[in-house]
Amino acid sequence: MDTDYDVIVIGSGAAGLSAAVAAAASGASVLIVEADTQTGGSSRLSGGHFYAADTFVQQQAGVSDSAEQMFQHYMTLNQWLVEPAVVRKYCELSAPTLQWLNGLGVDFPVTGLYQSGAGTIARGHQPEGGGETVVQRLDARRQQLGVDMVLDTRVDSLLLDNGRVSGIRAGSHTATAGAVVIATGGFGANDSLLQEYYPQAYAAGDWRWYIGTDKAQGDGLALGAQVDAAVQGHNRGLLLVTPGFSRDLEVLLPDWLILVNRQGRRFTDETAPYTMLAGLIDHQEGPVWAVFDEQARAAAKPSPVSQAYWVADVLAQKADAGVIMRADTLTALAAEMGCHAAGLNGTVARYNTMLSGAQPRDETFFKKLSSQAQPIQTPPFYAAEVRPAIVCWTGTGLRINDACQVMSQAEQPVSGLFAAGETVGSLHGDRYIGGGGSFGPCIVFGKLAGENAALASKGNF
Ligand SMILES: Cc1cc2nc3c(=O)[nH]c(=O)nc-3n(C[C@H](O)[C@H](O)[C@H](O)COP(=O)(O)OP(=O)(O)OC[C@H]3O[C@@H](n4cnc5c(N)ncnc54)[C@H](O)[C@@H]3O)c2cc1C
Structure with missing residues (x-):
């Protein structure tokens, strides 16, 4: 079937940009649709710290670590209340993805390596220039790769074709694609979703405030609901x-x-x-x-x-x-x-x-x-x-498998639909793993979702 694009990515934060760059680098034609008038979402405001194990930065610092140790620590800290396969994938891909980001021009100096949560191993990687630089480098690569972007356009629904996600709608505009990646961020700016999914935050009453973009409205949850996507996690996030x-x-x-x-x-x-x-x-x-x-x-x-x-x-x-x-x-x-x-x-x-x-x-x-x-x-x-x-970020969201496919309530991948970043709920338990534990997965799963969406658009997934 002819489509306007191979892959459409909804949202241009760290997750969306990583998805778009990775999909385009795999040979896909890509469109990003962004609700705001500028790129970057909360990612642009973020410290951009990246929680990762067995990285070249740790090696330079003489820190001995492995994906297996990170996985065991992550699961134990969260009392196994997270999705093991998704966590394992994050642990395994954290070092190569950090290296990939470094290859796009994001510096991770050894002096920025620190022990960022509870535990003994330094896994927090601070990028030079914070989240803003990460967004700029990813966006520069997006432009080099010829990825189209429309700003100021809020996607309100998914197009479906015989049960497969086949594109997006924003008001009266539509665009079709072989696969769609939801990367719309969290819901820190949406009071009613906080009340429903993050009552611990909501309970703070008028003391509560959210540090990110006002576009963090949890649109991924509404888009997912359209295809019966499962929602994972309750009371998840960082306060x-x-x-x-x-x-x-x-x-x-x-x-x-x-x-x-x-x-x-x-x-x-x-x-x-x-x-x-x-x-x-x-x-x-x-x-x-x-x-x-x-x-x-x-x-x-x-x-x-x-x-x-x-x-x-x-x-x-x-x-x-x-x-x-x-x-x-x-x-x-x-x-x-x-x-x-x-x-x-x-x-x-x-x-x-x-x-x-x-x-x-x-x-x-x-x-x-x-x-x-x-x-x-x-x-x-x-x-x-x-x-x-x-409220720093929210952690309840769409349930994904370790290939970033959105899972339906019937425990089946929703055909043609991927998700990454703060809109995903499969990774966070009762305790935040540490600084970089939200931004890191945005890049890791953004890249993976983009690669897999590109494959899916060619019928290879
Ligand atoms: C000030 C600050 C500091 C932080 N520091 C750290 C840190 O150091 N380490 C860490 O791990 N985490 C940190 N976090 C959290 C982390 O940065 C975020 O969880 C992460 O950047 C989210 O990335 P994302 O791509 O999923 O979402 P976002 O970056 O928020 O991007 C989502 C994008 O989707 C767009 N969008 C939303 N709905 C739609 C729609 N319907 N149609 C089209 N576009 C839409 C939004 O406008 C936005 O641009 C911080 C957050 C903030 C705000």
């Missing part, structure tokens, strides 16, 4: 913890405060990886506060950890405005917080004992203590509620 004073993207908490729950108890190392904190807070089943004293507040200078929230004058203003609580005793503070007073007093007493003496040591949660972490003993005392409320 960062914030006191909610403003919309500043800060990832970490300072070590001079303690986090307590309604029992007045600590429940974590307050400097635990950001990939862990939201889940830990969720387990407290109630509000959680950062507690500190006047000495810590007065000494809180802008730092690499915080410029906007945990600094002396901001905290004073917020206390004056009644946004955070301030009291002369811990018992009075507990009454304001609505938490267990004896619990809070006991927690602080225990914490102060550990932090006093010649060799301060957090024997409960093993927090690494800087000189700013001091006993909490100088009134007035403060409590700032914190919530996991900054």
